[in-house]
Amino acid sequence: MVTTTPAAPRAGALLALVGIVLVALNLRTAVAVFSPIVDEIGRDVPLDSVSIGVLGALPPVCFALFGLLAPAISRRLGLELTVVVGLVAMVVGHLLRAGSDTVVVFGLGTILSLAGMGLGNVLLPPLVKKYFPGRIGPLTSLTTVMMSISTGVPSLVAAPLADGAGWRVAIGAWAAVAVVALVPWVALLVQHRRDTRRERAAAAALDQVDEVPAAITGRVFRSPVAWALVGIQAASSFNAYAMFAWLPALLQDTAGQPPVASGALLAVFGFMGLPAAIIMPILAARMRNVGILIQVGVLFFVVGYVGLLVAPAAAPLLWVAAAGSGPLLFPLVFVLINLRTRTHGGVVALSGFVQGIGYSVGAIGPLMFGVLHEITDSWTAPLLMLFAMVAVASASGFYLAKPRMLEDTWDRAPREAVRER
Structure with missing residues (x-):
């Protein structure tokens, strides 16, 4: 069981805040730094x-695999120690990549880095809930902004840094950022171990209120709330990865955009999030009916895709900006x-x-998009x-319009859940 307290002491809360921000800042570095300097590597x-191609496909695969493993690991180690393990994996992975001379070593370093990031993806929401239960909305905003910075800054500085100091420095430098992120979490672990027995007993007593029954993962599988959130996350990820892989080629073919312009429009797609x-x-966090926000994200996707289908050359910037606003579903899932x-x-x-x-x-997503394009030309x-x-996201949004809770639905018969809907 994951140990928690309903509110962190002031010193612990400050350490946790810094730690959460720094973890979020590390969650996309290994992905973003690679493609701008792949020729130098x-x-x-x-x-x-x-x-x-294999290295490019690893991020979502590793995020999925280690995302599924994260609950079991955190139940055994606790949230804080699991974060430390993830950050150490990032450090080792960055350094392995920076020092590699073979594809095998570079790939192993990539997997280690992405494994740590996959753990971090999953642990951020429970960390926010544990240390800042009354500030879930603002803290989720802060962490998702840090993740956006983690995507943008490495890709921006990779080429200049590689030109000036070499690609190994451009990749290895991000190990230092992960090391800095370790500091507050190690300090929190030390602080927790210094707790008195009385404090531990009080925390344990409070934890009984939040105790989760055994076989929790199996119960999550039975919850329509969980599957509705899966529908939104899957739709958002599928669309985003497909667009990042194929949008430049699509714009060049259908809207007559040159490579430089199509690359700039891809940057617009990413920035809109x-x-x-x-x-x-x-x-x-303030609205009772979040289904409205989900449908707004769906509408953005629809407007963008209709434009790209019907009149791609008429207003490519508008269509790309609209489609790029659709992934607002991702931060919504994060907070939900x-x-x-x-x-x-x-x-x-x-x-x-x-x-x-x-x-x-x-x-x-990218594979299926490409296969369909190849088959149909x-x-x-x-x-x-x-x-x-x-x-799929829209249907999930209708279900989530009512404020249903996971723990209220994971023991209910599917027919009953559908009838309530």
């Missing part, structure tokens, strides 16, 4: 098109994992379940497939 590490990361968690659970054990299990399955579905069928995934 290829001069020393024999990377062919197959190995580059930042305002949503700030606003949506705060709104979700906290808002739709009563217990800390529940939020850990739900976070792992939703992100594990969601990233698994997202991982096949058209962009219509792939875009219609994205519409279908958006419809």
Whole structure:
């Protein structure tokens, strides 16, 4: 069982705040730093098109796998120690990649880095709920903004840093950021071990209120709340990964955009998620009917895809900006994992379940999009497939419009849950 307290002491809360922010700042560095300097890396590490493709497919696969494993690991080690394990994996992974001369070593370092990030993805919501139960909206906004920075800054500085100091420094430097993130969590572990027996007993007594029954993961599988959140996470990941992989080619073929312009429009697609990361968690924490926010995200996707289907050359910037606003569903899922659970054990299990399955579905998005394009020699069928995934998110949003809680639904018969809907 994950140990928790309902409110952290002031010193512990400050350490936790710094630690949560720094963890979020590390959750995309290994992904973002790679593609801008892949040619420089290829001069020393024999990377062919197959190995580059495999390395590019690893992030969602690792996020899914280690997202599913995170609840079991945290139940055994506790939240804080699991965070430390994840950060250590990032440090070792960054350093292995920076020092590698073979594809095998580079790949092993990549997997280690992504494993730590996969654990961090899942642990952020329960950490926010544990230390800041009354500030879930603002803290979720802060963490999602930090994750956006973790995506943007490494890709921005990778090439200049590689030109000035070499690609090994450009990759290895992010190990230092992970080491800095370790400091507050190690301090929290030391602080926890210095607690008196009385404090431990009081915390344990309080924890009985939040105790989660055994076989919690199996119960999450039976909850329609969990599956509704999976539907939104899967749709958001599937659409985002497919667009990041194929949007430039689509715009070049259908809107006549040159490579530089299509690359800039891809950056617009990615940037549009930042305002949503700030606003949506705060709104979700204050609104009773979050289904409205989910349908807003669905509407953005629909407007963008209709434009790309019907008149792609008429206003490509508008269509891309609209489609890029659709992934506001991701920060919504992040905050709803906290808002739709009563217990800390529940939020850990739900976070792992939703992100594990969601990233698994997202991982096949680029492949399915490309296969449909290859088979039909058209962009219509792939875009219609994205519409279908958006419809899944919309249906999930209708179910989540009512403030149902995970723990109230995981023991109920499926027929009863459907009847209430």
